[in-house]
Amino acid sequence: MEKSSGNREDLGLGLKPGDPQYRAYVGPPEDYDLIAAMAFNLLTTLGLRQHHSLLDVGCGSLRIGRLLIPYLNRGKYFGVEPNEWLVEEGISRELGKSLVEIKRPTFFFSDSPQTIAQAKISFDFALAQSIFSHCGLDLISGWLWAISRSLAEDGALTATFLIGKEDSSQMGWVYPECVNYRPATLERAAADVNLRFEILDWKHPRQTWALFAAPKFDSSWFKNRPLTWNTGLDKTLSQKSGLHNG
Numbered sequence: 527m528e529k530s531s532g533n534r535e536d537l538g539l540g541l542k543p544g545d546p547q548y549r550a551y552v553g554p555p556e557d558y559d560l561i562a563a564m565a566f567n568l569l570t571t572l573g574l575r576q577h578h579s580l581l582d583v584g585c586g587s588l589r590i591g592r593l594l595i596p597y598l599n600r601g602k603y604f605g606v607e608p609n610e611w612l613v614e615e616g617i618s619r620e621l622g623k624s625l626v627e628i629k630r631p632t633f634f635f636s637d638s639p640q641t642i643a644q645a646k647i648s649f650d651f652a653l654a655q656s657i658f659s660h661c662g663l664d665l666i667s668g669w670l671w672a673i674s675r676s677l678a679e680d681g682a683l684t685a686t687f688l689i690g691k692e693d694s695s696q697m698g699w700v701y702p703e704c705v706n707y708r709p710a711t712l713e714r715a716a717a718d719v720n721l722r723f724e725i726l727d728w729k730h731p732r733q734t735w736a737l738f739a740a741p742k743f744d745s746s747w748f749k750n751r752p753l754t755w756n757t758g759l760d761k762t763l764s765q766k767s768g769l770h771n772g
Contacts, residue, residue, distance in 0.1 A: 544702035548615035552586040565655050566593045568728050571758045578650035584657045588616030601630045608637035639672035650678050654685035659704050662697035667715050674719035680742040686733040727753050
């Protein structure tokens with residue numbers, strides 16, 4: 527891939543999603559920072575802590591991984607990505623090799639959900655940001671199946687998709703083309719692998735966030751209250767208080 531010249535930082539500004547530059551390839555380069563912050567804040571609001579393990583589906587150039595890898599304990603970040611050059615660019619331009627040596631993330635260079643199922647690793651959280659918006663339902667179902675087999679019983683997948691009045695008939699991976707689905711369709715796909723589907727009230731510039739929760743994941747605390755950092759922290763503090771007073 528094309529390298530930046532001199533000391534100028536190549537942020538890919540002005541390029542289109544899918545262009546062969548590490549930031550542009552994964553989406554609008556002007557939103558690279560925004561998408562990372564949005565996803566990281568959602569995960570931590572839902573309860574992601576440093577000791578948890580996380581699977582980043584389509585981790586790309588580590589747009590979100592550059593925040594998650596330093597945050598999580600050593601060996602707790604797992605990324606799956608078919609384009610090895612994207613991960614290499616993310617490491618060299620966003621993280622640095624020394625941090626990778628310290629945190630020891632694991633990368634699977636594959637486009638198959640079977641890779642995760644065969645790895646036999648358990649995750650507390652999984653993330654699929656702007657993945658289902660470019661997948662046929664066959665591939666979405668495959669990822670839900672693989673992730674459901676690997677999620678802890680109180681774990682959850684957060685994913686984005688594009689809502690439509692009709693379901694896309696596309697198959698496989700169609701990036702940079704986008705596809706739409708009815709929420710009811712994804713709810714059925716989730717139920718097929720014993721995951722609970724919920725739309726999340728968490729703003730995204732173009733898509734909709736959804737939760738695919740394992741049976742024991744607690745989402746009751748934001749049923750009648752807003753899904754915010756303050757609400758989540760209140761829940762955490764009340765749990766700690768109960769333990770200390772017990």
